Amino acid sequence: MKHRDPLEPLLLAAQPRIGELLAALGVVDRAIAFDALGLDRLFGPEPREPAPLLRDATRVVSWFGARDPDFVRRLTALVPDTVVVRSVGEARPVWEHLLASVGAPMADAARWREPVVPAATLVDEGRRALRDVGWDGRTPLVVVHPGAGGVLKRWPAEGFAAVLERLRSERALVLAIHQGPADADAVAALRARLPGPAIGLDEPSLPRLAGILGGASAYLGNDSGVSHLAAALGRPAVVLFVRDALAWQSWEPRAQPVVVSTASLERVEVDRVLAAARRAVG
Secondary structure: OOOOOOOOOOEEEEOHHHHHHHHHOOOOOEEEEHHHHOHHHHOOOOOOOOOHHHHOOOOEEEOOOOOOHHHHHHHHHHOOOEEEOOOOOOOOOHHHHHHHHOOOOHHHHHHHOOOOOOOHHHHHHHHHHHHHOOOOOOOOEEEEEOOOOOHHHOOOHHHHHHHHHHHHHHOOOEEEEEEOOOOHHHHHHHHHHOOOOOEEEEOOOHHHHHHHHHOOOEEEEEOOHHHHHHHHOOOOEEEEEOHHHHHHOOOOOOEEEEEOOOOOOOHHHHHHHHHHHHHHHO
16 A cells, blocks of 8 residues: 555554554554544444544545445545455455455565565564563574464464474574463463473563564464564464465465364374474574
8 A cells, every 4th residue: 555655644543552563663654543533433324424534534445344335335425535345255365355455466466575674673672672581682583472362273282392392402592482461371381391491472562572573583373463473574484274264374475384283283283384494494
């Protein structure tokens, strides 16, 4: 969107923590809370005026409300250059659907798949945070996220431990285990099975996490927001997906998707994840 209209300020209305992250990365010029637009006022039999900020927009791309034709009609009446994006189908990766929704030509897809480069100040802040929890600043760092948004997305802790133990036996590495708000059980399970030390990244803010990931040598994790962030930043990443969710794999070519089963641990999957992790670490 910024490539299409480089002189137009790009405003994101989203969850505040997502907006804070994308503004810190320079992906958007400004971010506000989603509710501040007042889009809810366009629903129902007696719609009301949305926030003035929306009326002042020159273009709107909404990934919200496509199933309500009255909402689509009212929003388009307010801002004629409006795209209300339908849900992704099953025939292609989600990232292709998102590119198409903002008018990016697929013939030029490589241009839009370049990684986001975090500002040097963010990376420096991330390195300071890592040194505060024990990183020496020199040994290659692998960030690990054993959690995910749901249990069905979580590869067994035994699998992570087997891969990480083998990697660490082959080369000098520092492991950093990320723990988000819902990850306590997954992190505890991994630590209980992982011999040797690993530093902890306990609920860093998303901008700080971006800085940490920006300085990491590699990344290993389940299908989660953290994994998608690592991939978007161009880190050599291994991201574990159940087969039904593979359409959500990252758009960044250096991110390696590996299909696993989360119901049980299979030796062949450990071998596949280990091979991908070796490629990522280099």
